[in-house]
Amino acid sequence: MAEDLDLESSTVAASVEAIRAELARGKLATSTLNLLVWIDDPARRDWIRERVGILTDKHPSFTLIFDHTGVQHQATVTTSPRDANVNVTVGAERVEVDVSGERAETIAAYASGLCMRGVPTVLWWSGFQESSRPIFAALLPMIDTLLVDSSGGTRDESAMRALAAFHDEHPDVTLRDLAWLRLHPWRDIVAYFFDDPAATSELASIRKLAIASGSESEALYLAGWMASALGWRASAKNAFTAIDGNTIAFQRHRSGDIRRVQSVCLDSDTSWYHAEVAEDAENVVRVWVEGTLAREPRLVPLQAIDNASLLERAILEPGSDELFETALRSAATLLG
Amino acid sequence: MTATAAGAAVNPLRKGLTVDRIADPCNVIFFGATGDLMKRMLMPAMWNLRLQDILPTTFGIVGFSRSGDGDEQFRDDMRKAVDEFSRTGAATEPLWSDFAKHLAFVQGSFDDAKAFDALREQLEKNDRDLGTGGNRLFYLSTPPSVFAQIVRQLDAAKLGPRDNAAGWTRIIIEKPFGTDLDSARALETEVAKVFDEKQVYRIDHYLGKEPVQDIMALRFANVIFEPVWNRRYVDSVQITAAETVGVEQRGGYYDNAGALRDMIQNHVLNLLALVAMEPPVSADADSIRDEKYKVLRAVRPIERTRVTLDTARGQYDAGAINGKPVPAYRDEPDVRPDSNTETYAAVKFWIDNWRWADVPFYVRSGKRLAHKMSEIAITFRSLPHRLFGDAGDTIGNNVLVLKIQPDEGVSLRFNAKVPGPKMHLRSVSMDFNYGTGFGVVSAPAYERLIGDAMRGDATLFTRWDAVETAWRIVMPILERWQDATAEEFPNYAAGSQGPQSSERMLAMDGREWRKI
Numbered sequence: 001m002a003e004d005l006d007l008e009s010s011t012v013a014a015s016v017e018a019i020r021a022e023l024a025r026g027k028l029a030t031s032t033l034n035l036l037v038w039i040d041d042p043a044r045r046d047w048i049r050e051r052v053g054i055l056t057d058k059h060p061s062f063t064l065i066f067d068h069t070g071v072q073h074q075a076t077v078t079t080s081p082r083d084a085n086v087n088v089t090v091g092a093e094r095v096e097v098d099v100s101g102e103r104a105e106t107i108a109a110y111a112s113g114l115c116m117r118g119v120p121t122v123l124w125w126s127g128f129q130e131s132s133r134p135i136f137a138a139l140l141p142m143i144d145t146l147l148v149d150s151s152g153g154t155r156d157e158s159a160m161r162a163l164a165a166f167h168d169e170h171p172d173v174t175l176r177d178l179a180w181l182r183l184h185p186w187r188d189i190v191a192y193f194f195d196d197p198a199a200t201s202e203l204a205s206i207r208k209l210a211i212a213s214g215s216e217s218e219a220l221y222l223a224g225w226m227a228s229a230l231g232w233r234a235s236a237k238n239a240f241t242a243i244d245g246n247t248i249a250f251q252r253h254r255s256g257d258i259r260r261v262q263s264v265c266l267d268s269d270t271s272w273y274h275a276e277v278a279e280d281a282e283n284v285v286r287v288w289v290e291g292t293l294a295r296e297p298r299l300v301p302l303q304a305i306d307n308a309s310l311l312e313r314a315i316l317e318p319g320s321d322e323l324f325e326t327a328l329r330s331a332a333t334l335l336g
Numbered sequence: 337m338t339a340t341a342a343g344a345a346v347n348p349l350r351k352g353l354t355v356d357r358i359a360d361p362c363n364v365i366f367f368g369a370t371g372d373l374m375k376r377m378l379m380p381a382m383w384n385l386r387l388q389d390i391l392p393t394t395f396g397i398v399g400f401s402r403s404g405d406g407d408e409q410f411r412d413d414m415r416k417a418v419d420e421f422s423r424t425g426a427a428t429e430p431l432w433s434d435f436a437k438h439l440a441f442v443q444g445s446f447d448d449a450k451a452f453d454a455l456r457e458q459l460e461k462n463d464r465d466l467g468t469g470g471n472r473l474f475y476l477s478t479p480p481s482v483f484a485q486i487v488r489q490l491d492a493a494k495l496g497p498r499d500n501a502a503g504w505t506r507i508i509i510e511k512p513f514g515t516d517l518d519s520a521r522a523l524e525t526e527v528a529k530v531f532d533e534k535q536v537y538r539i540d541h542y543l544g545k546e547p548v549q550d551i552m553a554l555r556f557a558n559v560i561f562e563p564v565w566n567r568r569y570v571d572s573v574q575i576t577a578a579e580t581v582g583v584e585q586r587g588g589y590y591d592n593a594g595a596l597r598d599m600i601q602n603h604v605l606n607l608l609a610l611v612a613m614e615p616p617v618s619a620d621a622d623s624i625r626d627e628k629y630k631v632l633r634a635v636r637p638i639e640r641t642r643v644t645l646d647t648a649r650g651q652y653d654a655g656a657i658n659g660k661p662v663p664a665y666r667d668e669p670d671v672r673p674d675s676n677t678e679t680y681a682a683v684k685f686w687i688d689n690w691r692w693a694d695v696p697f698y699v700r701s702g703k704r705l706a707h708k709m710s711e712i713a714i715t716f717r718s719l720p721h722r723l724f725g726d727a728g729d730t731i732g733n734n735v736l737v738l739k740i741q742p743d744e745g746v747s748l749r750f751n752a753k754v755p756g757p758k759m760h761l762r763s764v765s766m767d768f769n770y771g772t773g774f775g776v777v778s779a780p781a782y783e784r785l786i787g788d789a790m791r792g793d794a795t796l797f798t799r800w801d802a803v804e805t806a807w808r809i810v811m812p813i814l815e816r817w818q819d820a821t822a823e824e825f826p827n828y829a830a831g832s833q834g835p836q837s838s839e840r841m842l843a844m845d846g847r848e849w850r851k852i
Contacts, residue, residue, distance in 0.1 A: 191349035
């Protein structure tokens with residue numbers, strides 16, 4: 001356990017004590033969670049810090065940001081003001097530490113020394129750099145939930161592959177992926193095709209699934225979700241086998257901005273189902289069906305879920321997300 | 337594919353999404369389509385259902401009203417309504433134009449049979465052009481005086497369920513359902529001639545509020561509350577629905593209604609039923625409504641001779657709300673200058689059953705009170721023994737408060753030791769707030785309720801037997817109050833806690849109201 005680490009550096013112990021003393025000036029009455037945040041990408045540093053700020057403004061929490069970008073060169077401590085005259089006060093404490101060049105054990109000692117006891121600990125791991133692996137491993141024993149964004153900084157499938165491997169090795173750690181959570185509106189749109197009782201039976205005769213997206217996670221998750229919901233089994237990198245033995249071709253195509261889906265198309269024996277981001281409005285999807293069950297095009301709002309809300313949902317929902325985990329496992333089989 | 341008990345295939349892709357099932361393609365027809373409720377609540381609700389993609393694949397929205405001028409004018413008016421009142425802000429393109437294509441308008445008087453023929457033609461056109469499949473949801477957002485007339489006209493124009501073999505027909509009826517027991521029964525007789533009970537959705541928008549729905553979750557999804565939810569542990573229950581607003585533009589209606597009809601007979605008794613009912617055998621609509629009905633049946637009718645002891649009524653005088661002067665009720669537009677109508681009502685109810693015998697349920701509702709506040713407060717009994725002697729003199733009873741509006745959440749008051757060398761105790765509060773707890777803002781009740789009616793889920797609507805029983809409960813009070821002029825009116829200042837008589841009612845029992 002991280003708590004048992006021998007603090008080799010007296011500097012670390014002194015830093016932890018100094019931060020504790022600072023925190024004690026505005027002692028946090030209640031805290032519902034510890035949020036550990038790892039940042040190693042300078043380009044995303046401000047974006048992540050802003051989202052964390054929105055979250056901790058609403059929830060009494062202790063937030064510890066490990067800044068590995070080299071942008072900040074000191075530790076800062078922030079406690080939210082508490083006003084005795086208002087009924088509801090959200091008390092949050094936030095510590096940001098520049099950990100550039102620090103050893104994994106040192107960083108883990110910061111975390112174990114400062115986190116509150118008896119409340120869940122969430123780690124938002126925003127980096128997949130190979131050099132950060134030892135730090136991740138050192139923090140892992142003290143967390144309850146791991147939060148990642150597999151398409152946060154990369155378009156390829158490497159993060160997804162790492163995530164699937166992690167989930168295999170650590171099934172006991174509750175896992176959240178913002179890339180999956182962002183897909184909720186698209187899952188709604190695809191499900192919508194088959195709400196009509198006449199179309200529900202079409203799900204058994206799908207022969208092709210084609211997804212265009214700006215990064216791979218979105219396509220893999222959508223395909224994994226459909227596969228797990230419909231009982232498909234990955235039979236190759238670009239094909240599934242349905243329960244009845246028929247083959248479903250799977251095509252993924254890189255198109256558009258990172259983290260965004262551009263289109264989902266499904267072919268059944270009788271009809272073609274299309275959902276594409278409208279050319280003139282990026283938050284609107286044009287949906288139509290051709291063939292036997294043809295439907296006129298209609299416009300569907302792509303509900304804009306801001307990342308702070310996603311983060312909030314990811315952190316506050318307790319327990320594992322079975323739907324997500326089965327989608328991840330299905331997606332992983334496509335990666336081989 | 338999985339299947340429901342009824343045999344219909346279930347879409348497996350719906351698992352884990354916000355809604356389990358999208359409604360069938362249908363038309364929603366609003367009577368009173370140019371009215372205030374339509375502009376402020378109903379059309380913004382339809383628009384937001386559209387934004388959330390909860391409306392069915394194909395749908396039509398038809399407005400019917402005496403005034404108005406064709407489809408284009410209706411669409412323009414509805415756009416303005418959405419821009420002004422939608423919780424999601426002004427409508428945006430190209431979504432609005434796509435939505436507006438589904439809007440149509442039929443102008444006509446409610447006694448004009450030809451207008452209802454025109455409505456039928458519009459609905460048949462929608463079925464052909466939009467693919468709405470003959471499914472129809474009628475929404476009566478008109479003055480109650482024309483409810484029965486509209487139902488008769490629907491039947492005469494062959495728009496009722498018996499003439500619609502192609503799809504389903506349902507009707508949402510706004511409150512109030514009648515103005516007393518006799519008029520409610522008369523209306524029900526007219527409605528029942530055309531619609532079966534399962535096709536009638538009597539709306540009480542309070543039931544669509546998230547905290548109200550959470551009452552059942554709190555009670556039946558937690559093990560710690562139900563064991564103490566009875567006469568053995570509960571001292572009393574207070575239900576409050578307080579408003580700061582006056583009668584606004586509804587003086588004419590309100591002066592013939594009053595707080596007892598407008599709030600207690602429906603909203604407040606529905607809350608009482610949810611708090612006091614037994615656990616239902618399942619979460620389906622009729623199981624829940626069966627239990628609510630049973631509780632209402634157990635509410636003891638107030639004898640006429642006890643009305644003055646077990647009730648209090650009030651009417652607001654001039655005063656100030658949030659520092660701004662406001663007029664007396666009798667000076668409001670369309671209110672009679674010698675009005676005897678109560679703007680405040682408080683009643684002590686008893687529930688004669690095994691669980692609640694001897695536990696008083698104090699309910700109150702009023703306009704122009706100090707603050708807007710709806711809540712249910714369950715006060716538990718005093719300690720059987722004071723272990724801490726003098727130190728415990730100041731400790732209060734445990735109180736569980738279910739907050740409905742404007743705060744939404746749950747609060748539990750309990751006693752704790754004040755830090756220090758002495759054993760000094762003090763009451764403290766443990767609060768849960770929906771906004772921070774779940775990180776989402778509750779959708780307005782009308783969105784939930786219209787969506788439910790389209791899907792055929794009647795759980796949050798009131799069944800006739802409960803409506804009738806609620807009228808039975810309040811009738812002795814109504815009759816007594818109508819017979820006896822309230823010489824003391826006006827008897828509370830706007831912006832106050834209500835009339836002194838209400839305070840006295842509780843003081844006689846050695847209790848006091850929670851502060852509004």
